[in-house]
Amino acid sequence: MATIFPARLIPADDAARLRTLHRYQIVNTTPELxxxxxxxxAARLFGVPIALISLVDSEYVWFKAMAGGSAPGLARGESMCSAAILVSDEVVVSDYKPESCSLIKPDVAQAVGLNFYAGAALVATDHARLGMLAVIDKEVRGFTATEAGLLTRLARLVSRTIELRYHYLVTSQPAEWEDAQHELAQALDESSTLARYLASRSQGLDLSDPEVWQPVSRCLESVARVLDRRLE
Structure with a gap:
């Protein structure tokens, strides 16, 4: 089923959302491990050339992290993420055709041959949508319920990591944030190693296969436990 986007790119309550976004002091910041x-x-799990974490600002969508590219971001009217945060669905799936989403100009995406977008919102504790965790492909493809569930779980981990970063920032504990990043990175690195092994064994990750899904799920739980302990 096609995603139904609202009529306006800038909603009436956007000022409140932007206040929350800027409270986290993460917009237009340097890369972090x-x-x-x-x-x-995310790029490895979903087998896509591009994955990114976006933060939707008033006029610009900043890419806090990006695999498969190095762009700092896009104008708000050119980024699918700026439209995706407006949709209440847990996962937004679309392409870059003008008839699919009239809220954005797809020129940049079409210039590099993008044909698939799936994103899950990064949600703050006050339920404001800060941006998206998105996976992007040049090939038209489907997106299963299992994949949607995985992307949602990953986005929740990213949202909680943003919260953890803010906690250490406001309590003036930069060393603790560095330590937390390395601990989370270690868990993620172990997960990436597993994903590489599973992908090489079966020519791609079939998340419907319990032998693939179960260890991937355990890795998600491992990262969640680190966040649970540090946010308690």
Whole structure:
């Protein structure tokens, strides 16, 4: 089923959402290890050339991390993420055809041959949508319920990591944030190693296969436990 987007790119309550976004002090900041690891992991799990963490600002969509590219971001009117945060679905699946989403100009995406987008929202504790964890492909493809569930779980981990970063920032504990990043990165690295092994064994990851899904799920739980302990 096609995603139904609203009529306006800038909703009436956007000012409140932007206040929440800027409270986290993460917009237009330098790359950080753990977020780079999240997108590298997502790209490998879903077998896509591009994965990114976006933050939707008033006029610009910043890419906090990006696998498969190095762009700092896009104008808000050119990024699918700016439209995707408006949709209440847990996962937004679309392409870059003008008839699929009239809210954005697809020129940049079409210039590099993008034909598939799936994103799950990064949600703050006050339920504001900060941005998206997105996986992007040049090939038209389907997206199963299992894949959607996995992307949602990953986005929740990213959202909680943003919360953890903010906690250490406001309590002036930069050393603790560095330590947390390395601990999370270690868990993610173990997961990436597993994903590489499973993908090489079966020519891609079939998440419907219990022998693939179960160890991937255990890896997600391992990362979640690190966040649970540090956020308690």
């Amino acid at each position: 753990v977020f780079d690891d999240y997108v590298a992991w």
